[in-house]
Amino acid sequence: MDLRYSPEAERFRKEIRRWLDESVPPAWRVPGFWLERDGTTESLDLRRRWERDRFDNGFAGVDWPVELGGRGAGHETRAVHDEEMARARAPIGPYLGLTYLGTTLLGPTLLRYGTAEQKRRLPGILSGDTIWCQGFSEPESGSDLAGLRTTAVRDGDALVVTGQKIWTSMARYGDAMFALVRTGPPDSRHRGITFLLIDLTLPGVEVRPIRQLSGSCDLGHEFLDAVRVPIEGNVVGEIDGGWEVARYLLSVERQASPIGQYVEFLHELDDVIAAARRTAKDGRPAIEHPSIRARIARCRADLELLRVRAYDTMTRLGRGEDPGSEASVTKLLWSRTRLAIADLGADVLGVDGQRSSAPAGERAGHLRWRHLQVRGQRIAGGTAQIQRTLVARDLLGLPR
Numbered sequence: 001m002d003l004r005y006s007p008e009a010e011r012f013r014k015e016i017r018r019w020l021d022e023s024v025p026p027a028w029r030v031p032g033f034w035l036e037r038d039g040t041t042e043s044l045d046l047r048r049r050w051e052r053d054r055f056d057n058g059f060a061g062v063d064w065p066v067e068l069g070g071r072g073a074g075h076e077t078r079a080v081h082d083e084e085m086a087r088a089r090a091p092i093g094p095y096l097g098l099t100y101l102g103t104t105l106l107g108p109t110l111l112r113y114g115t116a117e118q119k120r121r122l123p124g125i126l127s128g129d130t131i132w133c134q135g136f137s138e139p140e141s142g143s144d145l146a147g148l149r150t151t152a153v154r155d156g157d158a159l160v161v162t163g164q165k166i167w168t169s170m171a172r173y174g175d176a177m178f179a180l181v182r183t184g185p186p187d188s189r190h191r192g193i194t195f196l197l198i199d200l201t202l203p204g205v206e207v208r209p210i211r212q213l214s215g216s217c218d219l220g221h222e223f224l225d226a227v228r229v230p231i232e233g234n235v236v237g238e239i240d241g242g243w244e245v246a247r248y249l250l251s252v253e254r255q256a257s258p259i260g261q262y263v264e265f266l267h268e269l270d271d272v273i274a275a276a277r278r279t280a281k282d283g284r285p286a287i288e289h290p291s292i293r294a295r296i297a298r299c300r301a302d303l304e305l306l307r308v309r310a311y312d313t314m315t316r317l318g319r320g321e322d323p324g325s326e327a328s329v330t331k332l333l334w335s336r337t338r339l340a341i342a343d344l345g346a347d348v349l350g351v352d353g354q355r356s357s358a359p360a361g362e363r364a365g366h367l368r369w370r371h372l373q374v375r376g377q378r379i380a381g382g383t384a385q386i387q388r389t390l391v392a393r394d395l396l397g398l399p400r
């Protein structure tokens, strides 16, 4: 493990930091800024414009090929990019980043499996001209993805898609969805699945929002009723060969270094520490309570562990290795730590903090929101139980 970045990556850091200092207004860095605008057109417009500007300035898709709008940089520069974006509290990541799913998951997959025509869509993914969502999960199929039931039946030059997708992030903003559909017989499992690009404005598509515990409606439920999707240009890989494409996409997800999350969660812990300084508990500031101090220390230590794991991932990638099930350990660590920070925030605020009308609650609405919003992180991208099974099987060699 090498804990230093290359001089080239450090030069890039200076460059991106300069741009971020100019392009991310101080107001955006105030905790709660985006929460106050949750679900508004203003929020969408601000983020859309900012992402376009990022693309125009050459800071989108830093590890994508230059001819497709990227910088052709390596994984280390990508990590510096993630770190600096999080440091500046830029609107990125799975919750605020409109191009996040397209850029991190679909783009690399099209680079590997896409036809020449499909690759022409890549710059539009980076710039945010098309906002993509991921349609893998279904009401009866999440952890067991190979059991999916949304059917796609060939009719001339189109696949006619009928079924449901659910828990789709970014659904409320999405223009299009990369989805897995069943083209083989119902019991064909992973052998009868096709990876399909579906335009969400086609007739027969209905997107309904799902309200989460936090009140946010960023997730969606898609109802697909005989949607005609042209085969030309929309099937990625072979018909019935989508499992291979999906596996590649999931391996790309595994290869992301969690360094950006480390910085982001550090900010979240700082927000909790600030609240603990100003919130009284039993007649003295919460920060003076030994149990609160111990929990802060534990979260801080776990974050350092996450940082070391981020460097470990980068070192593996530098050697051309796939982190494999090591990524499950990282996912378990970051989801557990983020939840611990959010729980600590809620405990610091106490019962009063749960009331939106309470003075402390007014100032700390983002902590209350985060406490509810981050629950889903243990489920998204593979549940904690599934990750533990992978660790037990692949890393510990335990019997099944």
Ligand SMILES: Cc1cc2nc3c(=O)[nH]c(=O)nc-3n(C[C@H](O)[C@H](O)[C@H](O)COP(=O)(O)OP(=O)(O)OC[C@H]3O[C@@H](n4cnc5c(N)ncnc54)[C@H](O)[C@@H]3O)c2cc1C
Binding pocket: 133, 134, 135, 136, 137, 138, 139, 140, 141, 142, 143, 144, 166, 167, 168, 169, 170, 219, 376, 377, 379, 380, 381, 382, 383, 384, 385, 386, 389
């Ligand atoms: C915030 C959020 C965002 C999401 N975004 C997307 C998205 O953009 N696109 C998308 O396609 N999906 C998305 N999902 C869906 C997510 O991928 C699934 O919810 C997840 O894979 C679990 O599937 P499930 O909900 O069907 O639960 P199930 O698979 O039904 O699991 C239910 C419970 O049983 C446990 N379980 C299941 N199988 C096993 C097993 N073999 N061994 C032990 N325990 C098991 C699970 O751990 C869980 O506790 C998102 C989910 C959340 C919460």
